[in-house]
Amino acid sequence: MPQSRRRFLGLAAGVGAAATAPFLWRERALASDEPTQRRLGFALVGLGQLSEGQLAPAFRNTRYCRLAGLVSGHPDKARQWAQKYGVPEKSVYGYDTFDRIQDDPSVDVVYVVLPNSMHAEFTIRAARAGKHVLCEKPMAITVKECDEMIAACRAANRQLAIGYRLHFEPFNLEMARLAHEKTLGEVKVIEASAGFRIGDPAQWRLDKALSGGGSLVDIGIYALQAARQIAGAEPVSVTAEATVTEPAKFRGIDESVLFDLKFPNGVVASCLSTYAANVTRHFAGAERGSFELSPGLYYHGIRGHVTEANGPTREMTFPDIDQFAAEMDAFARCILDGRPTSVPGEEGRRDVRIIAAIYEAAASGRAVAL
Amino acid sequence: MPQSRRRFLGLAAGVGAAATAPFLWRERALASDEPTQRRLGFALVGLGQLSEGQLAPAFRNTRYCRLAGLVSGHPDKARQWAQKYGVPEKSVYGYDTFDRIQDDPSVDVVYVVLPNSMHAEFTIRAARAGKHVLCEKPMAITVKECDEMIAACRAANRQLAIGYRLHFEPFNLEMARLAHEKTLGEVKVIEASAGFRIGDPAQWRLDKALSGGGSLVDIGIYALQAARQIAGAEPVSVTAEATVTEPAKFRGIDESVLFDLKFPNGVVASCLSTYAANVTRHFAGAERGSFELSPGLYYHGIRGHVTEANGPTREMTFPDIDQFAAEMDAFARCILDGRPTSVPGEEGRRDVRIIAAIYEAAASGRAVAL
Numbered sequence: 001m002p003q004s005r006r007r008f009l010g011l012a013a014g015v016g017a018a019a020t021a022p023f024l025w026r027e028r029a030l031a032s033d034e035p036t037q038r039r040l041g042f043a044l045v046g047l048g049q050l051s052e053g054q055l056a057p058a059f060r061n062t063r064y065c066r067l068a069g070l071v072s073g074h075p076d077k078a079r080q081w082a083q084k085y086g087v088p089e090k091s092v093y094g095y096d097t098f099d100r101i102q103d104d105p106s107v108d109v110v111y112v113v114l115p116n117s118m119h120a121e122f123t124i125r126a127a128r129a130g131k132h133v134l135c136e137k138p139m140a141i142t143v144k145e146c147d148e149m150i151a152a153c154r155a156a157n158r159q160l161a162i163g164y165r166l167h168f169e170p171f172n173l174e175m176a177r178l179a180h181e182k183t184l185g186e187v188k189v190i191e192a193s194a195g196f197r198i199g200d201p202a203q204w205r206l207d208k209a210l211s212g213g214g215s216l217v218d219i220g221i222y223a224l225q226a227a228r229q230i231a232g233a234e235p236v237s238v239t240a241e242a243t244v245t246e247p248a249k250f251r252g253i254d255e256s257v258l259f260d261l262k263f264p265n266g267v268v269a270s271c272l273s274t275y276a277a278n279v280t281r282h283f284a285g286a287e288r289g290s291f292e293l294s295p296g297l298y299y300h301g302i303r304g305h306v307t308e309a310n311g312p313t314r315e316m317t318f319p320d321i322d323q324f325a326a327e328m329d330a331f332a333r334c335i336l337d338g339r340p341t342s343v344p345g346e347e348g349r350r351d352v353r354i355i356a357a358i359y360e361a362a363a364s365g366r367a368v369a370l
Numbered sequence: 371m372p373q374s375r376r377r378f379l380g381l382a383a384g385v386g387a388a389a390t391a392p393f394l395w396r397e398r399a400l401a402s403d404e405p406t407q408r409r410l411g412f413a414l415v416g417l418g419q420l421s422e423g424q425l426a427p428a429f430r431n432t433r434y435c436r437l438a439g440l441v442s443g444h445p446d447k448a449r450q451w452a453q454k455y456g457v458p459e460k461s462v463y464g465y466d467t468f469d470r471i472q473d474d475p476s477v478d479v480v481y482v483v484l485p486n487s488m489h490a491e492f493t494i495r496a497a498r499a500g501k502h503v504l505c506e507k508p509m510a511i512t513v514k515e516c517d518e519m520i521a522a523c524r525a526a527n528r529q530l531a532i533g534y535r536l537h538f539e540p541f542n543l544e545m546a547r548l549a550h551e552k553t554l555g556e557v558k559v560i561e562a563s564a565g566f567r568i569g570d571p572a573q574w575r576l577d578k579a580l581s582g583g584g585s586l587v588d589i590g591i592y593a594l595q596a597a598r599q600i601a602g603a604e605p606v607s608v609t610a611e612a613t614v615t616e617p618a619k620f621r622g623i624d625e626s627v628l629f630d631l632k633f634p635n636g637v638v639a640s641c642l643s644t645y646a647a648n649v650t651r652h653f654a655g656a657e658r659g660s661f662e663l664s665p666g667l668y669y670h671g672i673r674g675h676v677t678e679a680n681g682p683t684r685e686m687t688f689p690d691i692d693q694f695a696a697e698m699d700a701f702a703r704c705i706l707d708g709r710p711t712s713v714p715g716e717e718g719r720r721d722v723r724i725i726a727a728i729y730e731a732a733a734s735g736r737a738v739a740l
Contacts, residue, residue, distance in 0.1 A: 189565070189646060197679060239609040278655065278679055283649070
């Protein structure tokens, strides 16, 4: 029986929505000594599974954000949401009326949660309307679109952040810390796997015109992110193999992609992206031991351990946070403080560029320099 | 502090030599109803760490084998061993006197445990002396050598087996069974990693003239084996990246190799071989769940689990056997019963051929067809 993306990412570890979960980012925020500030108004553009299951519920776990606007292609759905979440009718938009959001002072940030092919258009329109933009990953389908999005936000003097929730997740942050501080010596090899068995064959993720790619752009991007985060460097070359075992389901898009990254310091990363099976693991092999997350990218229930060579294995212990609340609060804090986001459009563009190189390597059977 | 190969493979899971460990192969053998037969005499050629730490002690866990001969380049060492293991002086040989073993009826099987570059020579000399041959992996350094070894054994009407101990190890057998019986549906993606942080820089494994390669021929071959076993098929193409981060230690050989295999049924395997860090894991992602060994190739302490999609994870429970005893008994049984070994020279040759293609892919940056 196929398993839905939401079910896998959200529930596979047996943990449901964690409204009461400890919330590291909030703790960090509270630890600072500034006075309480106003909450920034966020408008969600696209009311699909992610908005419904994760984002809308996450606002109650934020300190600096509130749900202030809704943008949908389905007016009935938008009205229902407005009622449920107390969003005033004047802040509910269709795709056609979206540009009027420039006159809506209750909305500070537009969060683009649309199919990938629509990210560029709505990011650019939001920037032109004078809003900051938080855009889901992958940032866009092409590097050219990324450039246009960055330029539009810069021209409007608005911030652009990409929805890399794991940049604010404590287990994932610990992996990067252990690597960069060389706690177990230099990291030598990295393995990163991200995949789930995709369900409904009619969903937009399997429609190349909307998704721009297969498993790699949607879930494999997490393996790419993990490898880059642990390496603390940018890859200089990539080799790849793409495959499809169910051609009726995967038309013109990849089902699985294996890609291997080489970093300038000689570190290598072996990565797997797949829509064919459930797998999520980040592993770093270092001189004096290894450290690993498995599962590494679920919304909840991430687990990790550190193994010393000739020594013990210890579990990592961190709170199971609301990653989307952390992501939104982090962006709101940057806007409120006038600081640049740590996950800007330039970071999203790096992944889009590498993904294009991975597809090129898979298609050509040749290593592609970056 | 660098960790020795023996220490990592043998003790990393905290389990010591298991003279009294349950022994699956013996149980299988006892379940058959044939009468007790004589033990075949094995001569060990090469008295290094593997012979000392694993093979010589393993004979007491066999049912069909006994240590009957010793071949060493170090006469003093050979004499000490002869005394310790009760091997008569007439069955102790040097490399120069080895061919006289043809007149030694107490030796039925020659077990070649020499550096890789010497496998072909001693296999061929053993066959010409009328002995069956068990040869450690990798079978040889080149496919041409493999062909010569196979031809020599065939001409002598003797059997040739390769020392693939994991073909007789119950957790590894279970991985293949789960895959081939499609217990969780079709396997779609495979991950296999094999590596340890190599110690003593003066050892023969780091001397290309003796080893014929780096981590790939020595430990990465286990990842290749795991991928082929789980896929139940032969790869049709390979891409690879090789890397060295410590050039003073790895001269002309690989430190790490990432290689990706594509199988004819569309299944792909993402594999890692390394001398830079400790890692050993075999993973299969299937339609309705996944199954995994970690660690997957230690001499003792292998662990595995099966995870059903939307369901529970269960630990695999199998006895922790003496893998070398199982391997030797299996070969002895084939010889006694007049049946062909399940791990013949042809199986060893397949790996040597694929390894050559992996090195070619890494050197050229191109996919290599097999």
